Amino acid sequence: xxxxxxSKKPMSKQxxxxxxxxxxxxxxxxxxxxxxxxxxxxxxDRMLIYHFGNKEAxxxxxxxxxxxxxxxxxxxxxxxxxxxxxxxxxxxxLARSREPAMAPFMVLWWEIVAGSARDRPGYRAAARRxxxxxxxxxxxxxxxxxPDPEGGARxxxxxxxxxxxxxxxxxxxxxxEGLLASDLSPP
Amino acid sequence: xxxxxxSKKPMSKQxxxxxxxxxxxxxxxxxxxxxxxxxxxxxxDRMLIYHFGNKEAxxxxxxxxxxxxxxxxxxxxxxxxxxxxxxxxxxxxLARSREPAMAPFMVLWWEIVAGSARDRPGYRAAARRxxxxxxxxxxxxxxxxxPDPEGGARxxxxxxxxxxxxxxxxxxxxxxEGLLASDLSPP
DNA sequence: AACGCAATGTAGCGACCGCTACAAGAGCGA
DNA sequence: TCGCTCTTGTAGCGGTCGCTACATTGCGTT
Numbered sequence: 001x002x003x004x005x006x007s008k009k010p011m012s013k014q015x016x017x018x019x020x021x022x023x024x025x026x027x028x029x030x031x032x033x034x035x036x037x038x039x040x041x042x043x044x045d046r047m048l049i050y051h052f053g054n055k056e057a058x059x060x061x062x063x064x065x066x067x068x069x070x071x072x073x074x075x076x077x078x079x080x081x082x083x084x085x086x087x088x089x090x091x092x093x094l095a096r097s098r099e100p101a102m103a104p105f106m107v108l109w110w111e112i113v114a115g116s117a118r119d120r121p122g123y124r125a126a127a128r129r130x131x132x133x134x135x136x137x138x139x140x141x142x143x144x145x146x147p148d149p150e151g152g153a154r155x156x157x158x159x160x161x162x163x164x165x166x167x168x169x170x171x172x173x174x175x176x177e178g179l180l181a182s183d184l185s186p187p
Numbered sequence: 188x189x190x191x192x193x194s195k196k197p198m199s200k201q202x203x204x205x206x207x208x209x210x211x212x213x214x215x216x217x218x219x220x221x222x223x224x225x226x227x228x229x230x231x232d233r234m235l236i237y238h239f240g241n242k243e244a245x246x247x248x249x250x251x252x253x254x255x256x257x258x259x260x261x262x263x264x265x266x267x268x269x270x271x272x273x274x275x276x277x278x279x280x281l282a283r284s285r286e287p288a289m290a291p292f293m294v295l296w297w298e299i300v301a302g303s304a305r306d307r308p309g310y311r312a313a314a315r316r317x318x319x320x321x322x323x324x325x326x327x328x329x330x331x332x333x334p335d336p337e338g339g340a341r342x343x344x345x346x347x348x349x350x351x352x353x354x355x356x357x358x359x360x361x362x363x364e365g366l367l368a369s370d371l372s373p374p
Numbered sequence: 375a376a377c378g379c380a381a382t383g384t385a386g387c388g389a390c391c392g393c394t395a396c397a398a399g400a401g402c403g404a
Numbered sequence: 405t406c407g408c409t410c411t412t413g414t415a416g417c418g419g420t421c422g423c424t425a426c427a428t429t430g431c432g433t434t
Contacts, residue, residue, distance in 0.1 A: 127356035151368030162349030181338030
């Protein structure tokens with residue numbers, strides 16, 4: 001069946017990034033090749049190269065877009081009054097990370113970490129951006145009477161990432177029980 | 188120049204795994220395709236399929252071999268007297284992880300985690316094996332007077348993996364400073 | 375109307391992918 | 405020696421990869 005004319009879209013980098021990001025969040029970076037990506041964005045591999053130059057640049061832009069999305073999601077979750085304890089801050093962010101909407105990003109995140117560890121171009125920058133954003137968010141969330149909010153944020157970030165890694169390999173219970181043995185008494 | 192006859196090698200799964208693992212540790216799992224792997228092992232893609240059945244099985248066996256190697260390395264590092272504090276245990280294992288000999292495994296590790304998060308066959312099992320081994324090692328290392336060695340091991344495991352993830356994305360200093368803000372006073 | 379240029383489709387290149395069909399050796403027991 | 409099985413080499417299949425050459429469309433400017 002022939003398509004109706006279907007209001008023409010400008011089809012620039014910016015309009016392409018959203019569907020491309022959606023595809024990568026669903027299927028991962030490892031199997032992100034030009035033709036499937038193009039199909040997901042309603043265009044052709046030819047046009048992806050035309051707009052982004054080459055695949056490496058495309059992935060770089062895509063990682064930037066996705067990490068910016070993640071940062072915005074974090075900022076949007078900033079509401080509510082301050083937590084009373086470090087443990088409460090930790091509980092909040094872990095709960096947020098467990099939300100189903102975050103799952104695709106969490107899965108993608110480990111691909112970004114792996115790329116960063118191997119120094120693949122663009123990955124390190126994307127990972128650092130997420131970490132910086134998370135660190136700032138945590139510092140803002142720390143209890144009002146915390147003696148060392150920056151230090152506490154770094155401590156919590158370490159715990160959070162450890163817990164999420166354990167969850168990624170099916171050891172979520174290990175992390176949960178580990179937190180019980182820390183000085184972070186859960187709420 | 189023609190090769191001398193060069194004592195014939197039996198060339199079984201077991202003899203192949205060592206050079207294959209070495210290649211994967213150097214170049215990563217993402218770019219591990221049959222022909223380069225075969226070349227590294229002194230054989231042909233044809234023979235890899237012959238011995239392992241298909242690539243998925245090969246990767247599975249390879250992950251098993253590498254994680255077993257890692258476990259053995261951990262056991263070999265078990266010597267010495269017990270640590271006096273949890274912080275000292277943490278310091279020991281982080282120091283061990285920083286050894287240059289461990290670097291290839293550390294880089295590979297995040298690929299394993301990413302594969303596990305995406306549920307690629309074989310990855311979850313390999314990751315769980317490493318975690319279980321590390322957990323047992325930690326429990327054995329805990330201070331003699333620790334009130335809850337298993338809980339402490341889980342806590343330390345969470346911190347360790349968080350710290351290593353941060354190191355993988357170039358935030359090693361964040362993890363180090365974060366530990367100063369914890370109840371784990373460094374030695 | 376003529377031109378210029380950005381946007382896009384079509385077709386294909388050479389390289390690599392996992393895997394297989396086929397045949398030939400190598401050793402061994404009957 | 406015959407045949408059998410295990411191992412190996414050669415060649416190639418159909419597919420995907422990133423990317424490009426070339427032609428065409430369409431729109432704004434002159």
